[in-house]
Amino acid sequence: MGRRPLSVVVAGGGTAGHIEPALALADAVRRLRPDARVTALGTERGLENRLVPARGYPLELIPPVPMPRKPNADLLKLPLKVRESVKQTREVLERVGADVVIGFGGYVSLPAYLAARGRVPIVVHEANARAGLANKVGAKFAERVLSATPDSGLAGAQTIGIPLRESITQLDRWALRMQARQHFGLHPHAPTILVFGGSQGARTLNTAFSGAAEALGRAGVGVLHAHGPKNTIAVQQVPGAPAYAAVPYLERMDLAYAAADLVVCRSGAMTVAEVSAVGLPAVFVPLPHGNGEQALNAQPVVAAGGARLVADADLTTQRVIDEVLPLALDAQRLQGMSRATLGSGHREADRVLAQIVLEVAGQ
Known part of the structure; x- marks a missing residue:
């Protein structure tokens, strides 16, 4: 039986x-x-x-x-x-x-x-x-x-x-990189930052990065920015520079992670877990409301050296230009952060x- x-x-x-x-x-x-x-x-x-x-x-x-x-x-x-x-x-x-x-x-x-x-x-x-x-x-x-x-x-x-889900835990970012960048219309080789603030977007991230678009473009850095379906952003595209791709929502997070060298995002538990699992260096910007759990979610990865933590009130356009932009251009530093991030995941x-x-x- x-x-x-x-x-x-x-x-x-x-x-x-x-x-x-x-x-x-x-x-x-x-x-x-x-x-x-x-x-x-x-x-x-x-x-x-x-x-x-x-x-x-x-x-x-x-x-x-x-x-x-x-x-x-x-x-x-x-x-x-x-x-x-x-x-x-x-x-x-x-x-x-x-x-x-x-x-x-x-x-x-x-x-x-x-x-x-x-x-x-x-x-x-x-x-x-x-x-x-x-x-x-x-x-x-x-x-x-x-x-x-x-x-x-x-x-x-x-x-x-x-x-x-297995599409995240089994993700080979390097093998999918060219396909992912083509999917989003990104430069195939330029350093690329992924920016997202959850399914609804985040005003702080939208304002800071749209304001820094010209500086990022002139430095040769591409951006994939999910601003939220109810939001819109205006960015200054620099002729000949890597694309600043602004989208309402990311249906294929696996391809978004594969396309990026660095991610700037909120630090909800799922986001931190996914970023850690794929080995993506991060700048976490915790949601400033609630009981402070988003900052706590990020602490193990930050302590391991795989991420930086920036308070919501501190993420300005100038902070993006002064801190995030140089990090995106530092390939050696990003490699070390990637190894640390992978080591902190489950x-x-x-x-x-x-x-x-x-x-x-x-x-």
């Missing part, structure tokens, strides 16, 4: 930082157990509605449970919202015959943990340097607790890095987490 197909439920909806690790884990599980059924939990408004079906996995929608940051009327409604969401999530777990639930934080993880508690084994993965509330709750009754970095705030967490995190999931599921 054949064994029953493994049923895995991943909870990581809301933002790409929660969804992408969940999908990378799903892919790794399927590589180890091709017969496994992986179901993703999400909400009707999250990015998972686009990302999950595109990767070929079924998506089950449940009511979100956003945690109010301040005492208000929503806080009084929270118990009712949690109860309804847990009820619907439990129905999903029963319908798919879940053997294990893996949560990555965010709005859908809390109801997933509460619905699975005492019924289905739980695995928690924390991507950020500071654990969120949902994962703090889930860790209290999880079989295994994993984190991307040490000292995440989850007791007993094993540090494994962040699961990343390229095997998807496989490690998938093996842990199978162990917890008893398979």
Whole structure:
């Protein structure tokens, strides 16, 4: 008799930082157990509605449970919202015959943990340097607790890095370089800076780099700049200089990484993990809001010598000209940073987490 197909439920909806690790884990599980059924939990408004079906996995929608940051009327409604969401999530777990639930934080993880508690084994993965509330709750009754970095705030967490898709972990930047630069219309040989501020762009990066476009062009440096779909930038193109390619969004991050010698970007957990995995030298500009976790995310790579950290308020056009431009022209320095960046990454995190999931599921 054949064994029953493994049923895995991943909870990581809301933002790409929660969804992408969940999908990378799903892919790794399927590589180890091709017969496994992986179901993703999400909400009707999250990015998972686009990302999950595109990767070929079924998506089950449940009511979100956003945690109010301040005492208000929503806080009084929270118990009712949690109860309804847990009820619907439990129905999903029963319908798919879940053997294990893996949560990555965010709005859908809390109801997933509460619905699975005492019924289905739980695995928690924390991507950020500071654990969120949902994962703090889930860790209290999880079989295994994993984190991307040490000292995440989850007791007993094993540090494994962040699961990343194979198109990133197996990326050969040098082999793809010419194809990548042709794809974006970049100079085939000029030093090239990749600039992006997340899926929506970042005003600070847009202003600083568009203002430095002429100086970068005159120095022989090309730029690939994702400014965000709701933003526009005007740049001064220098005749005969390497192109300054401004695009709203980067659909092919693998080619963007392959095209670049240096990246200037925010330091969300997923971004830091991907940059480290591909060995790309970085200047991280942490988002100035929140609890400071973006600066903490970048610290291991900065400490290893693979990146520099610049505060959002300090990234001006003049700072780009005085600091980023000379770095982009220093090939020897970039090579050393690339080696350091690679040494700080966890390229095997998807496989490690998938093996842990199978162990917890008893398979």
